[in-house]
Amino acid sequence: MDERTRGSPDGGARIDPEYLRLLLLYYEEEIMGQGYFDALASANADPDQHAKLVLLGQVERHAANMVVALLGAYGLRPRDEAGLLSQGAAGADRHKNLGWVEFIHDMATSYPRFIIEFENLERLAPDADRPALKRLTLHEVLTIDFAERELARDPDSTQPLLSYLHVSPDA
DSSP: OOTTSOOOTTOOOOOOHHHHHHHHHHHHHHHHHHHHHHHHHHTOOOHHHHHHHHHHHHHHHHHHHTTHHHHHHHTOOOOOHHHHHHHHHHHGGGGTTSOHHHHHHHHHHHTHHHHHHHHHHHHHSOGGGHHHHHHHHHHHHHHHHHHHHHHTTOTTTTHHHHHHTTSOTTO
């Protein structure tokens, strides 16, 4: 029997409802993250910073794609994508006036909490879902790596992000 089936009268495996709630929430937050970084990119006139923000938005979308199959397997329906992107863009307003170094420092120091949240999702998940969730968590690890490299003025700071875009959702 497929471990991904919801608990049902026909004997399907029981899935923690909190896992399903968080799976859907984190997918939606990745779409909002794309809107957030895209809005910051649109507001940033520095070509290098603009390109890095666009790349961060692409990473958020790619991270969301890591769990699309899981959403389908559980019949989870995200909210309207345009609304999620708009919500993420609205969240960018509070960071548009930060200097680049301050913004990147904030990423390096505040984003580790997201790793903890993603690892909690992994613990709640059925074994069959964990590989996709580990690929979701990986994007946060690599985003922090990017931020730390950027703070160190590493000319190859985007390498972790670019490598993530080559990770297949089906790996």
